[in-house]
Amino acid sequence: SAGLKGNGMLFRADLMQQHEWTAHLTEDIEFHMSLIAAGERVHFAPDAVVWAEMPTTLAGSATQNERWERGRVEMLRRYVPRLLRDCTKALVQGQWGRAYLNFDAALEHLIPPFTMLVGLSLLLTAAATLLFGLSLWLAPTLLPWAVTTLALALFLVLGQTLYVMAGLKLAKAPKSIYKALLHAPAFMFWKLVLYGRVLTGRQQKGWIRTARNEE
Template sequence: MTLAIVAATLLAIPALVFAVECLLGLRPLPPLQMPPCIDAPAFAVIVPAHDEADGIAATVAHIRAQLRSLDYLLVVADNCTDDTADQARLAGARVIERNDLDNVGKGYALAFGCDELAKCPRNVVIIIDADCRIAVGGLQRLALEAAVRRVAIQAAYLMESPPDTNALVAISSFAFRVRNVVRQRGLARLGAAALLQGTGMAFPWSMVSAAPLATDDIVEDLNLGIALLQQGHRIGWSEAVIVSSQPANREATMTQRTRWEHGSTSSAPGNILKLAREALRQRRVDLAILALDLLVPPLALLLVVTIVSCALAGILALLGTGMWPVTILGMVLAALILTVLLAWVAEGQRLLTFNTLLKVPAYVLWKLPIYARLLAARQKTWVRTARK
């Protein structure tokens, strides 16, 4: 009986962490006031691009519209098999090409770009993915926050969802917003470090130039953030800057989610231990809170684990082990469902209707093959997400 209660309590921790973060993140954060009459420092924008010929010109034009004469745009055409480099040059970007099939991955492209920037560095480096758009004025705001706060800054990264989006993709976009906005707000209110999310990231040059970028991690953003925190740096989140992209189609979304979720789930145990050690060594509560955050699996997997645990506890209760375990897990499941509903009210209504939200069970079933492959054939290499 005691063992069953302990097991139920341990299984409940990730869901409780999720619920606390979401409840604290339902309301927007108050805007951070920047010192008046201070211009953004000179910044460079790196756009890593692999086979992005169809959209790179529009991305370059969008970014160039926000640059001043002292700023710099660099497109890294990374192992491209199309004319991405030519299209980016025609659009007015400075372009470098990297061809190294032995070292594949976004991390290597970023390291290559920083090596080029070292010839004429700027105060701040901003990373924008080739399929993303940043709100007008966002580049200068990110550069200013990174310089004034002397930390890495992660912008609010959203997945927009057009009205005709497939229901399962729309729910995926909602789960994306819960992770990238609601829970990031919660972490900020708890005083924890933000999680880097691959795009809309700004770094002081002194930080990024010494960062371990050149890796083949399929979740290079998460692991880069952990490495920076281990070095004693801090990472802030800026709700004042929005970076967005369009969701992929249903099949491509599955590919994208497989990469993200296999990478983050498989790296979580090691990163939790790293953060826990650093929290003790550096005496930083923010790292301890972030370690708890990494206990939380992706939302669909969290629902599956909680439901299955609750069902097993119910079976054990019928066999005479007592009602406490099923009571604990049942309350946690109810809290989890309520939290998801509150997050939908706060942030999800613009993405999907309530009727679409009711298809979450179908979404969970759709995601089950991802988790089955996590056990049997975990993805270990980076795969580009198809844009169409």
């Protein structure tokens, strides 16, 4: 199932009559989960074109991003156990297609955000580099372990870099997008701080409207 991503969604009238649309933090994700539970699939329309205004500054997108991440955490807690139970039940009944559908939806929520994965990889690389230096000068017997750890950390960072660059290449991204990658470290730090607020339950609780650029 392609999932529901906010802008550019189109539904059949009878489908909306059968399923409730909530007003939670991430109502599109929750509606997708209810469709999955009912055995429905969302299909991607590659030829569709959707225009929407997005915040152009970090300050402008703060409330929007925090709402999204809090909603994702809420959906993980609420729906992933149910999806995994339905997956197991479908496997027992031999319904392989439905089992895959539920497992795929659960896996999407279990995979950490890419920003968090990159941040953890960079922290691991820094720690592995420090371990390598200390082993080189103070504990030569630990050097093989330090080299292995550093190599694995660098492999992770290299793999994530290739993942991003390959995606941009396939999408035929303009040069301006590549230049924007220079802001990635600041954005990643900002995002990690936001994740910290979300996971500790600080600040935003309910739905807060995202300010428009002209505001």
